[in-house]
Amino acid sequence: KKAQAALTEQGVSFTRRDYFKERFTVEELRAVLEPAGLRPSDVLSKRAKAYGTLIGDRDLSDEELLVLMVQEPTLLRRPLAINDGRTVIGFDKLGLTKLAGNA
Numbered sequence: 001k002k003a004q005a006a007l008t009e010q011g012v013s014f015t016r017r018d019y020f021k022e023r024f025t026v027e028e029l030r031a032v033l034e035p036a037g038l039r040p041s042d043v044l045s046k047r048a049k050a051y052g053t054l055i056g057d058r059d060l061s062d063e064e065l066l067v068l069m070v071q072e073p074t075l076l077r078r079p080l081a082i083n084d085g086r087t088v089i090g091f092d093k094l095g096l097t098k099l100a101g102n103a
Contacts (some may be wrong), residue, residue: 004079019080020073026066032080040065048074 050072069075
């Protein structure tokens with residue numbers, strides 16, 4: 001909600017996707033992360049309750065992490081904002097300003 005408010009404040013139009021209701025596919029996540037130079041571990045929420053249960057101390061491959069993120073969206077850090085190939089993960093007002101092209 002803070003990210004949505006920050007973008008609205010800057011006059012940026014956006015499409016909001018609730019990826020709990022409209023889950024990503026592995027292919028969609030890969031298509032978002034790869035152009036931004038990100039790996040699944042870069043967008044992994046270690047604070048999620050599911051992290052300890054599903055991942056814990058295991059050393060998982062990128063593909064395994066993507067599959068788990070699709071199955072359990074709480075493993076994805078939020079928000080995940082994308083614009084013209086740039087990506088901001090987690091609430092970062094300065095990052096969102098840059099993403100919007102206002103900095």
